[in-house]
Amino acid sequence: MKVLFLDIDGVLNSTRTCVAFGGFPMQLDHIAAFDQVAIRLLQRVCDNTGAKVVLSSAWRLHCNFADAGRAFGLPIIDRTDNGMGPRGSQIQRWLDARDDIEAYAIIDDDSDMLPQQLASFVKTNAEDGVTWSSFKALCRILGADPYEGQPRNRNWQQGGQQLDWSDQ
Numbered sequence: 525m526k527v528l529f530l531d532i533d534g535v536l537n538s539t540r541t542c543v544a545f546g547g548f549p550m551q552l553d554h555i556a557a558f559d560q561v562a563i564r565l566l567q568r569v570c571d572n573t574g575a576k577v578v579l580s581s582a583w584r585l586h587c588n589f590a591d592a593g594r595a596f597g598l599p600i601i602d603r604t605d606n607g608m609g610p611r612g613s614q615i616q617r618w619l620d621a622r623d624d625i626e627a628y629a630i631i632d633d634d635s636d637m638l639p640q641q642l643a644s645f646v647k648t649n650a651e652d653g654v655t656w657s658s659f660k661a662l663c664r665i666l667g668a669d670p671y672e673g674q675p676r677n678r679n680w681q682q683g684g685q686q687l688d689w690s691d692q
């Protein structure tokens with residue numbers, strides 16, 4: 525199994541989305557305040573590599589990981605524990621409890637990973653969240669061509685939909 529350990533703040537939201545959307549999302553149903561491109565790029569990573577997602581974000585403490593999976597359209601199968609220590613230690617305990625991990629990647633805007641995890645670690649910048657470079661790095665670690673595959677839907681090509689600015 526391939527696994528992606530997912531942080532949320534500074535990854536699926538950022539200073540960029542906060543300024544653009546007028547605030548940080550505080551709960552899963554604030555889905556429009558998350559970075560839609562970031563979500564789609566992570567969906568693409570999972571679709572192209574078969575990777576499953578484990579929630580390592582502090583969001584795991586106040587929302588159910590399966591609900592997060594539904595909100596983001598990601599195959600979130602578990603979360604890391606509540607144990608003490610750096611996030612890298614929480615991730616390592618999850619990995620050490622399994623013997624079927626073919627490859628793993630970690631995406632996070634914090635740096636508290638363990639030395640042996642650094643080759644699997646993609647650090648984002650909290651101002652920008654997931655970038656094209658982050659996506660390419662995840663694809664490299666998990667074994668996919670970033671230009672391969674298709675997004676889940678391309679309905680913008682059908683036209684006929686207009687953005688709604690009527691609250692202005």
Ligand SMILES: [Mg+2]
Nearest residue numbers: 531533534633
């Ligand atoms: Mg974070």
